[in-house]
Amino acid sequence: MPINKAAKLVENILDKAKLEAKPTRDGFGLGAVAAGKKDPNVVVLCADLSESTRAQMFQKEFPDRYVEVGVAEQNMASLAAGMALAGKVPFIASYAAFSPGRNNEQIRTTISLNNANVKIMGAHAGVSVGPDGATHQALEDMALMRVQPNMKVFAPCDVWEAKKIVEAIAQIYGPAYMRFARDKTPVITTAETPFAIGVAQLFWESAKEKVDVAIFACGPLVHESILAAAVLEKEGLGVEVYDSSSVKPLDEKTVLAAAKKAGAVVTAEEHQAKGGLGGAIAEFLGENHPVPVIRVGVKDRFGESGEPDELMVAFGLVAKDIVAAAKRAVELKK
């Protein structure tokens, strides 16, 4: 199987039934506790969603470094900016629809323009939030954050990557945003899987000599992309799948090399097809190496209530949609 061994992924990655599933937000809780142990300046602020965002895990470990702000996301963003300017490393936790949704201007002025060392944790991003419906399914959060100078943007593929991102951004200065999608996401990486800010990791390397299409994905769609790659390879196409959890900074070097090698690119994310990872890659390749880029994402509509799995199918965010996108990208090369 053409899984990149250096990525140290789990076994049975193509068999969903055998994979453990864990909420990616657990990675925030675990990462915050680990970062908090390393640096006494790490603090966590939460807007009345401590259980749901897993801020509670930090609160239990460090009750004196947990700050409850109530349902007040605008205050939370600027409060954290003030704490950062006084030397703390604040993580602010809420649902992505409210933070960075509701408090976008406060983030822009008091965090990004101010270059304050605040880390924004946006939970419940994507349609896989499920029954809560469109109001709670953030689909534009990466677009909002990606266009702010100084801001870094991350979308982890599973719980372990989320934990690594939290620990990594706690150690570097500057504003950062991380979104976590879906209640339970298949765990595909391990503690040994490499992670570095601004680096796309190769998870699936083509078994074939020739690579026909390169897939860049983030969040739960990384696993769907691997499932898609297995189908595509069976049908005779050479495929590479990259985990591009670092949406900004984008790993431009890897994107360019992959686009040159494959000549066609697919992006996949649980976000509007506009403005997120797909937008970033299309912008970059348009200016540097124009090749067909097909974006798998939500097509300019809001989410709705339903079970997570049926919504992922209904919104075109599963392996078969990535397969179709890949075929179209290859077709466009001709």
Next chain:
Amino acid sequence: MQFPKKEHYSVDELYKMANEMRVDLIKMLTKAGSGHSASPLGTMEIWTAFYFHILNHNPKKPDWEERDRLLLSCGHYCPVRYTVMAHAGYFPHEELWTLRKYGTRLQGHPERERLPGVETTSGPLGSGLSQAAGMAKVAKMDGKKWWTYVLMSDGEQQTGQIWEAAMFAGNNKLGNLIGILDRNNIQINGFTEDVMPLEPLMQKYEAFGWHVQDIDGHNIEELIDAVNKAKAVFNKPSLILAHTIPGRGVEFMERKYEWHGKPPNPKEALEAIREIRTLGGRIRSEHE
């Protein structure tokens, strides 16, 4: 010019310095050709009292950790802050004439990354109290002795965020946080009580768990006294409601909301400076 470094200025000296700085404020606004006149003129005594009496600070070390923090929530007041900072020695006096020009550190609304000493970036109204509360919270968590002050406008009391922050500060008993509310009754579209009434402001803050005093914002002794009283209140954040006259010192600007967001033209500037230097014609100016 920079005022001589002194341990203590007398109140009379502070008033003279405030008036002197009003002249520079008028000059810089006129040279900039845009910017806000009324509220900066109206809060000159407050800024003078802070930088030359109240604050524990070091203009040569703006990031000194033990300094008191003074935040400006309503960023459009920045010309008065810049004027007073220059006279306190934060940056060369001639830099005042670069206000709002391309490449300047004195941006139209203040930016922390460009000008050390302004503490934070502000302009969009209503976020200063939150940031000040964040700083005060850190000082309280870590047992630090410095004070956090924040100057707010009355217009921005219309934003929801102010009340989110007021609730937080009250709940967290931030006794090391002191807010100064410049109650000058004007905003861009008119008088506050016509645009969107704010009263009763004192009772509102009290209901949010604050200790509240109201003072004549042009009376430096009253302000210093109120700050000392506020410092003595241990378990509540303090609000000093400072009643000021917008455009103070220049009669044709006083109490007129039309002067909220524009600078004087060169002719108006001459008239304004003459008035400031003669204290409204009560004394002869040495410059005449």
